[in-house]
Amino acid sequence: MKLTNDQIEEAAYIFEKENGHPGDDYTKRILAESELTVFSSKELEKIIVDGFDKGFYNNSDTKTSAYWALSKRFNHDLIPFFNRRLKSELEAKNSAAVYQLLIALGNMGVPVFNKDREGGSAIYETELNLRDAKEYLKRVNKV
Known part of the structure; x- marks a missing residue:
């Protein structure tokens, strides 16, 4: 599964929420509209890592966003x-x-x-x- 840039941002907010940071109104709105909340953080992490292994994230902006999101997992x-x-x-x-x-x-x-x-x-x-x-x-x- 290849995540879009918007979905990568959503994943980051899901990771942050799991780590006790519910976020501001913007973050809460993104999470309320996200279809990714059906996945566990572990599953989302695997989707992103697998995306790198499959060559899905090949431009600098997308890669950087995906690294940023994964960094929120700690x-x-x-x-x-x-x-x-x-x-x-x-x-x-x-x-x-x-x-x-x-x-x-x-x-x-x-x-x-x-x-x-x-x-x-x-x-x-x-x-x-x-x-x-x-x-x-x-x-x-x-x-």
Whole structure:
């Protein structure tokens, strides 16, 4: 099953709600209209991950949105997936996806950013993000 960009956003809000963040009025409206609420978070996670494996998400914006949504799961079992995808996105020099994957890993306590940087403000520091991703992958032997 291939999710649209809107459905990926819906999945992120479903994940957030499961983690105790019901959201604002906009989020609640999206969830009330969503057809994805019939799926468990685990099923939605699998649908998104499988979508990557099947090549469904091949443009930068969709990939970045899907990584963002998956990051809302805070599922440490996703770390190997994020590591594989980080390596792939780094090789492609897809800076937006690299940044989102660094944030996803960092939010789960994985030390991905250089100790002198704070990741949340690093969105526009493209070269530093690429450097930090490369250094992280070297540390975990994924490069």
